[in-house]
Amino acid sequence: MGEAARMEAQGSAVATTASAGVRLLYIDDDPGLGRLVQRQLGRRGYLVELATCGEDGLARIAAGGIDVVALDHYMPGQDGLETLAAIRLLASPPPVVYVTGTQESRVAVxxxxxxxxxxxxxxVQGDFxxxxxSAMAAALQQVKMHRAHEAAEAEIRAARDRFEALAAERALLLREMNHRVGNSLQIIMSLxxxxxxxxxxxxxxTALSNARGRVAAVAQVHRRLYTSDQVTTVAVDQYLGPLLADLEMSAQHGEVGISLATDIDPIEIDPDRAVALGVIVTELVINASKYAYPGGKGPVRVHLFSLEGNIELTVEDEGVGIPDSGTPVxxxxxxxxxxxAMASxxxxxxxxPARSKGAAVRLTFPLRPTLNG
Structure with missing residues (x-):
């Protein structure tokens, strides 16, 4: 065996491993060149079929089973570009390697x-x-990568759909749970x-009324969660508004009581922290109603706003002030x-904060829970 023949045999053996079982349709009106391609590429593992015109090639492709197409440009009747356009219109068309003459770069483009x-x-005298x-191997690899990409995207879409369905189901279950908890707490408040x-x-x-207020602080969170589209956060302004209105009404006893004024930013926090915040506000307002205006009535102001990643809550009055013990409670x-406990x-x-008149309590805490919180 000569050197050239030995190199061709080695190349054929390598190509056979890569192209074994690949069904190629070679469309060319030159039957002699077609047989050459069939013989040479057959040695490399391709299953080569021949068609001598575009119409016959289209019919064979439409029948199915063709992995890759080599398509000549010049053919009688329907030329290569017309045939290529028709192939592209087929469902799941195979990749096409276009065959041109030596000076036909314009056609190739x-x-x-x-x-x-x-x-x-x-x-035919060179490396055709x-x-x-090589061109067909690259085309097949490109198709393989494209299909893998499409499969990956389809799996991502399916996973996203599954996640959205699970999230919707979880939201529904959480809303139902909050509804039932809210109802149970409402029963406890009534009792x-x-x-x-x-x-x-x-x-x-007084003790039972205070306990009712504490339960109300928790119940309001669950009420907000089951009446809102958002089940993972609570809008503080919408939560504290009704809670404070109930506290103000409970604190009215004729000429004795408080009048509440609020200034609350629209901040959203998680339900657990909303409960703690509601309990704190309830206790501070109850405390003001009990001690700030002995035998009388006066204002209590609740301020809550965000500041540089923190939430600042202030409850203040214009009453008798903080006792000498240094704490309003x-x-x-x-x-x-x-x-x-809730502040912790x-x-x-x-x-x-020191005041010339009345008392104030200020709490500052992170807007987002800390790792230890």
Whole structure:
């Protein structure tokens, strides 16, 4: 075996591994060149079929089973560009390698613009077979990559659809859960109200009323969650508004009580922190209604706004001020312990700003929960 023949045999063996079983349709009106392509590429593992005109080639492609097409430009009747356009209109067309003459770059460019995967210059004296083999291998690889990309995108879309369906189902379940919890808490509030009305003991009535307010702070969060499209956050302004209105009404006793004024930014926080915030506001307002205006009535202001990644809450009045103990709530009182526990849950810093008249409590805590929160 000569050197050239040995190199061709080695090249054929390598190509056979890459192209084994690939069905090629070669469309060319030159039957002699067609047989050459069939013989040479058959040695490399291709299953080569021949068609001598565009119409016959289209019919064979439409029948199915063709992996790649080599298409000559000059053919009687329907030329290569017309045939290429017709192939592109088929459902799932195979890639097409366009075959042109030696000085036909303009035709090659037109074929690429029309959708050909590649082009090869027809030169039987040169490397035509090698180039045709390489071009078809590249075209098949391109199709493989394109199909893999489409499959990946389809899987991403399917995963997104599954995630959205699961998220919608989870939101529905959370909304239903919040609805049931809210109803249960409403029943507890009603029972506390009935219990308070059944006793003549003022201290017991006050204790039960305060407990009812604390339950209301939690119930309002669940009410907001099941009546809102958003189940992962609570709008603080919409949550505290009704809660404070209920507290103001509960604190009215003829000429005794408070009048509430609010200034609350539209901030959204997670439900757990909303509960803690609502409990704190409830306790501070209840405390002001009990101690700020003994035997009288006066204003209580609630301010809440965001500032540089933090939330600042201030509850202030114009009453008798902070006792000498340095805290507006008795250090042994339940309300004080509740406020401090909820402040700790929020990671809040609690301060008592000095005032010429009345008392103020200020809490500053992160807008987003910390890792320890």
């Amino acid at each position: 037109a074929a690429l613009k029309a959708g050909a995967a590649d082009y090869v210059v027809k030169d 077979i090698e180039l045709l083999d 506390l109200h009935l219990q308070a009305g059944a006793t003549d003991n003022a201290e017991v009535q 008795s250090s042994t009182g339940l309300g004080d312990r509740i406020v401090r 849950k929020l990671g809040a810093v609690m301060e008592f």
